[in-house]
Amino acid sequence: xxxxxxxxxxxxxxxxxxxxxxxxxxxRYYRPVLAFFLRRGFSKAxxxxxxxxxxxxVSRGLxxxxxxxxxxxxxxxxxxxxxxxxxxxxSTKKRDALEVSYEGRREAGEPLPEGSVSFGAxxxxxxxxxxxxxxxxxxxxxxxxxxxxxxxxxxxxHAVQGYKYREIATLLQVSIQTVKSHIHQGxxxxxxxxxxxxxxxxx
Amino acid sequence: xxxxxxxxxxxxxxxxxxxxxxxxxxxxxxxxxxxxSPDVLLAYHTRSLAADEEEEVxxxxxxxxxxxxxVLDFEDFADLEPPEDRAPxxxxxxxxxxxxxxxxxxxxxxASPATVRWLGALAAALLVTVVGLSVWVIRLQPEPSPxxxxxxxxxxxxxxxxxxxxxQAQSVLVPPWAESVVLVLSHGGxxxxxxxxxxxxxxxxxxxxxxxxxxxxxxxxxxxxxxxxALPPGEHTVRLVAVDGGSPxxxxxxxxxxxxxxxx
Numbered sequence: 001x002x003x004x005x006x007x008x009x010x011x012x013x014x015x016x017x018x019x020x021x022x023x024x025x026x027x028r029y030y031r032p033v034l035a036f037f038l039r040r041g042f043s044k045a046x047x048x049x050x051x052x053x054x055x056x057x058v059s060r061g062l063x064x065x066x067x068x069x070x071x072x073x074x075x076x077x078x079x080x081x082x083x084x085x086x087x088x089x090x091s092t093k094k095r096d097a098l099e100v101s102y103e104g105r106r107e108a109g110e111p112l113p114e115g116s117v118s119f120g121a122x123x124x125x126x127x128x129x130x131x132x133x134x135x136x137x138x139x140x141x142x143x144x145x146x147x148x149x150x151x152x153x154x155x156x157x158h159a160v161q162g163y164k165y166r167e168i169a170t171l172l173q174v175s176i177q178t179v180k181s182h183i184h185q186g187x188x189x190x191x192x193x194x195x196x197x198x199x200x201x202x203x
Numbered sequence: 204x205x206x207x208x209x210x211x212x213x214x215x216x217x218x219x220x221x222x223x224x225x226x227x228x229x230x231x232x233x234x235x236x237x238x239x240s241p242d243v244l245l246a247y248h249t250r251s252l253a254a255d256e257e258e259e260v261x262x263x264x265x266x267x268x269x270x271x272x273x274v275l276d277f278e279d280f281a282d283l284e285p286p287e288d289r290a291p292x293x294x295x296x297x298x299x300x301x302x303x304x305x306x307x308x309x310x311x312x313x314a315s316p317a318t319v320r321w322l323g324a325l326a327a328a329l330l331v332t333v334v335g336l337s338v339w340v341i342r343l344q345p346e347p348s349p350x351x352x353x354x355x356x357x358x359x360x361x362x363x364x365x366x367x368x369x370x371q372a373q374s375v376l377v378p379p380w381a382e383s384v385v386l387v388l389s390h391g392g393x394x395x396x397x398x399x400x401x402x403x404x405x406x407x408x409x410x411x412x413x414x415x416x417x418x419x420x421x422x423x424x425x426x427x428x429x430x431x432x433a434l435p436p437g438e439h440t441v442r443l444v445a446v447d448g449g450s451p452x453x454x455x456x457x458x459x460x461x462x463x464x465x466x467x
Contacts, residue, residue: 030289030295032281032284035284049418052420056299073249076245138228140225144229157265160229163271171274173250173257190224
């Protein structure tokens with residue numbers, strides 16, 4: 001049996017079948033794979049370990065990879081499986097870890113507790129009383145629930161989670177124009193409903 | 204600027220007060236439906252789900268920042284960047300090569316319990332033989348040439364759990380060129396999901412060094428890198444401690460004799 005030289009540069013699975021070497025794949029995809037796990041809420045040490053596990057699996061299938069174009073998607077699939085297994089093994093703790101704030105959520109701002117809303121003095125939604133605030137919140141909830149699912153999802157992803165049009169289009173698998181249109185119409189619906197309520201309240 | 208001239212991702216009619224009201228009315232820390240598993244999210248991303256399953260995932264994504272972020276990461280996977288500049292190092296590569304080789308030595312999953320017992324016994328016997336032979340060969344042969352290498356490797360087998368009689372110390376040779384030593388701790392009898400730390404205890408019983416988040420590899424071994432300075436010559440004990448829930452419990456001890464070999 002041929003003895004493996006541990007010091008050679010391309011690693012144990014180098015370049016069989018004319019495809020990329022494990023070293024090339026590792027150097028190209030280590031950062032995305034590491035970032036992928038860090039962004040799932042894993043610690044630095046855990047993410048490094050999970051990235052290594054991902055590439056161990058990559059090493060087993062690299063020689064069977066037929067198309068280099070498919071490499072990124074294939075590695076993503078392996079990383080997602082490693083993530084899934086990790087969730088299974090660490091179910092309770094890691095599900096909690098999944099709930100940590102993400103950049104997007106921080107950017108969007110944490111939702112305000114009900115009853116602590118302040119809309120500024122003199123604005124269209126300035127509360128004259130806490131009761132009126134509660135009434136408006138209830139009205140908005142009702143309007144959102146009554147919306148069609150596409151409009152509701154677009155509006156929530158944009159206003160509540162803070163995603164951009166392009167991101168919402170990716171998430172919901174629709175065009176950017178559709179996203180814009182739903183958000184525009186959804187806002188108008190809410191404004192109309194609130195204005196009507198405000199008018200009723202001042203009568 | 205007309206609405207046609209606006210960049211596509213800019214909000215043509217920002218209304219922060221309405222958005223604030225929406226967040227107050229509908230924002231919540233917990234999504235109303237359970238998280239889909241990663242493979243379902245990935246299938247959604249690759250459009251491999253049935254229409255009704257897709258709708259369920261879309262409904263979840265609208266209220267779950269966690270899963271929405273994952274789907275966006277799938278989309279941009281090849282361009283994801285860690286927060287700190289973290290290009291793979293030679294050390295990362297060497298760790299990977301070692302782990303791949305260790306994984307290749309372990310039996311394939313799915314073997315029958317009897318086979319596993321047989322293979323386990325065989326592997327243990329082989330490991331002891333290999334470790335013994337390695338020590339013997341290393342002692343007989345000249346110092347290995349430091350070809351681009353700053354990392355030494357030592358594979359350790361447990362002498363017993365806490366409170367048991369300590370076995371014979373295993374040699375850990377630290378060559379003059381080694382900046383650090385990778386300890387590979389074998390232990391086949393641990394159940395997940397414990398968390399572990401690895402401690403290096405000196406001959407006075409003090410914890411001289413520790414790795415608070417030791418993780419078990421797919422092959423069942425724990426791999427930890429210890430800097431040269433943390434491994435002075437002498438008798439030490441490497442201790443594997445389970446720290447998940449309750450009080451920490453030592454699950455295995457590996458008595459070692461560290462020797463710093465002299466340059467030739």
